[in-house]
Amino acid sequence: MTTGGHGTDGVERRGLMFVLSSPSGAGKTTLSRMLIAETPGLQMSISATTRPMRPGEVDGKDYFFVDQKRFELMVENGELLEWAHVFGNRYGTPRGPVEAALASGRDVLFDIDWQGTQQLRDRSGKDVVSVFILPPSVAALEQRLHTRAQDSDEVIRGRMKKAGDEMSHFDAYDYIVVNDNIGIAFEAVRSILRAEQLKRERQVGLEGFVRGLRNQLEK
Numbered sequence: 001m002t003t004g005g006h007g008t009d010g011v012e013r014r015g016l017m018f019v020l021s022s023p024s025g026a027g028k029t030t031l032s033r034m035l036i037a038e039t040p041g042l043q044m045s046i047s048a049t050t051r052p053m054r055p056g057e058v059d060g061k062d063y064f065f066v067d068q069k070r071f072e073l074m075v076e077n078g079e080l081l082e083w084a085h086v087f088g089n090r091y092g093t094p095r096g097p098v099e100a101a102l103a104s105g106r107d108v109l110f111d112i113d114w115q116g117t118q119q120l121r122d123r124s125g126k127d128v129v130s131v132f133i134l135p136p137s138v139a140a141l142e143q144r145l146h147t148r149a150q151d152s153d154e155v156i157r158g159r160m161k162k163a164g165d166e167m168s169h170f171d172a173y174d175y176i177v178v179n180d181n182i183g184i185a186f187e188a189v190r191s192i193l194r195a196e197q198l199k200r201e202r203q204v205g206l207e208g209f210v211r212g213l214r215n216q217l218e219k
């Protein structure tokens with residue numbers, strides 16, 4: 001895959017693993033969907049989970065909804081790149097699609113928690129770019145969880161209680177974006193991805209490309 005839009009024929013790029021994490025309700029699903037819609041070649045990693053499906057969710061699109069037994073088998077068979085317990089359920093990243101995407105130079109977007117991000121970093125540090133999304137205030141976070149209207153009051157209380165724990169891990173992330181205005185937050189996330197794609201060490205074949213330019217100049 002070329003770096004795109006720069007006429008740098010012969011310059012390939014290693015795919016990167018772009019991770020968005022946040023406390024529940026801060027907006028990472030919304031931002032992920034916007035990013036996928038606006039970024040050709042970016043592939044969403046679809047996680048497996050044992051949590052029940054929410055209204056409006058689609059199996060195989062939002063998550064692969066599996067039972068405990070199937071999840072355990074996936075762990076045993078080494079089918080997951082990482083996995084963690086979150087809110088009493090298990091969530092994990094299927095390995096196959098991620099490895100296939102990266103091998104063909106495509107970037108992969110992950111909506112996973114801090115535990116999963118840590119595991120990806122331990123395995124593939126240099127290919128991982130991590131962004132932590134913060135809500136502008138606790139009131140806004142609670143409001144968003146209610147507006148989403150997909151969880152009971154009890155589940156929302158649980159998510160609010162966990163938000164502090166999740167946020168305490170912000171300092172392990174490369175970038176921090178406060179999601180107050182969604183348009184501004186999206187621009188921030190998109191700019192981070194674009195800049196990281198253009199990092200010199202991610203571009204393979206630059207030497208040959210520059211040599212070619214210099215040869216032409218010397219003619």
Ligand SMILES: Nc1nc2c(ncn2[C@@H]2O[C@H](COP(=O)(O)OP(=O)(O)O)[C@@H](O)[C@H]2O)c(=O)[nH]1
Pocket residue numbers: 021022023024025029047048051082083084086087091092093111112113114115116117
């Ligand atoms: N480690 C890990 N965390 C995941 C994975 N998929 C989702 N999560 C996290 O699990 C948490 C709960 O997700 P979900 O039930 O969809 O609720 P949400 O927080 O409202 O999006 C979020 O913090 C997700 O980022 C995964 O494959 N691995």
Ligand SMILES: Nc1ncnc2c1ncn2[C@@H]1O[C@H](COP(=O)(O)OP(=O)(O)O)[C@@H](O)[C@H]1O
Pocket residue numbers: 022023024025026027028029030031144145147148179180181182183185
């Ligand atoms: N900047 C924002 N301003 C107002 N509402 C937002 C903003 N970002 C997201 N939301 C809304 O907040 C709710 C939670 O967002 P969501 O993306 O599901 O969060 P997460 O995936 O982090 O749990 C959704 O109803 C979403 O439409």
